[in-house]
Amino acid sequence: MYQHKLEKDIRCPLEYGLQxxxxKWKSRIICVLAESGTLRYSMLRKSMGNITDAVLASTLKELMADGIVERKSYDEIPPRVEYCLTEKGKSVVPILQNICKWAGAYHRDDSENALIQCKKCDYNKE
Known part of the structure; x- marks a missing residue:
């Protein structure tokens, strides 16, 4: 995972929330896990589309460090690892949905090429 050379200088709650x-990927991972519940790594990657393994692994580590995503490892053969949102992670979903509603009012995308999780969102129904 990338290590910042300087300490983070977060001075307000908005900066913390945006961090x-x-x-690009954090909100998408949160939305996929909110929709699907618990997913194994391979299914999460498949749901994300064109994300690389390195970026997915790094982003999941950041979300786990922030207490948004929980990783459950099972002592089985073959090994099984699952990811799900924590209560803190679930609490951010309505915020992301409101951002989608706001953005949907001002941004018209090509719905044919929309992300799978975006096609399920109801941002354009108001």
Whole structure:
């Protein structure tokens, strides 16, 4: 995982929130897990589309460090690992849905090429 050279200088709650669920992949992972519940790594990667293994693993580590995603490892052969949202992670879902509703009012995308999880979102129904 990338190590910052300087300490994070977060001075307000908004900056903290954007650091936790901002970026290209974090909100998508949260939405996929909110929709599906618990997923194994391979199913999560498949649901994400064109994410690389390195980026998915790194982003999951960041979300786990922030207490958004929980990783459950089972002592089985073959090994099984599952990911799900924590209560803190579930609490951010309505915020992301409101951002989608706001963005849907101002951004019209090509719905044919929309992400799978976006096609399930009801941002354009108001």
């Amino acid at each position: 936790v669920f901002g970026g």
